[in-house]
Amino acid sequence: MPAICVSWAERLRGLPAALLLAVLAGDASARTFEVIANPDMTFTPATLTIYQYDRVVFRNGGGLHNVVADDNRFRCAVNCNTNTAPSALAWSAGVQFTLLGSIGYYCEQHGDTGSGMRGLIVVIDRVFVDDFSAIR
Numbered sequence: 602m603p604a605i606c607v608s609w610a611e612r613l614r615g616l617p618a619a620l621l622l623a624v625l626a627g628d629a630s631a632r633t634f635e636v637i638a639n640p641d642m643t644f645t646p647a648t649l650t651i652y653q654y655d656r657v658v659f660r661n662g663g664g665l666h667n668v669v670a671d672d673n674r675f676r677c678a679v680n681c682n683t684n685t686a687p688s689a690l691a692w693s694a695g696v697q698f699t700l701l702g703s704i705g706y707y708c709e710q711h712g713d714t715g716s717g718m719r720g721l722i723v724v725i726d727r728v729f730v731d732d733f734s735a736i737r
């Protein structure tokens with residue numbers, strides 16, 4: 602799956618301690634962003650640029666909404682597994698972006714893959730930002 606949707610507890614369960622440390626160290630620089638589904642049928646921010654492996658927490662700011670990737674790699678509302686239909690609850694659900702590229706998404710209640718309530722996540726490689734070391 603290009604995007605995964607797991608809690609820290611699920612992710613860390615069953616890992617040996619040494620590996621657990623490696624996972625924590627490796628993810629230390631991953632960031633978490635928030636995107637709000639608004640009552641006026643927009644997403645804020647409408648376009649978000651993140652690094653590979655960063656997370657985005659989608660949160661319902663009011664109204665009947667969900668979030669669905671254009672390519673169906675995620676569909677979330679109350680969660681990203683069993684309760685993904687548009688919901689008016691004060692839900693939030695997190696997605697980690699593991700693949701580079703642009704990922705459009707929409708609310709099924711108010712949009713589709715081409716129009717309406719839509720947003721865009723642009724995933725870039727952090728190696729181009731901060732992973733170089735000066736050698737001279």
Ligand SMILES: [Cu+2]
Nearest residue numbers: 665666708711
């Ligand atoms: Cu909506």
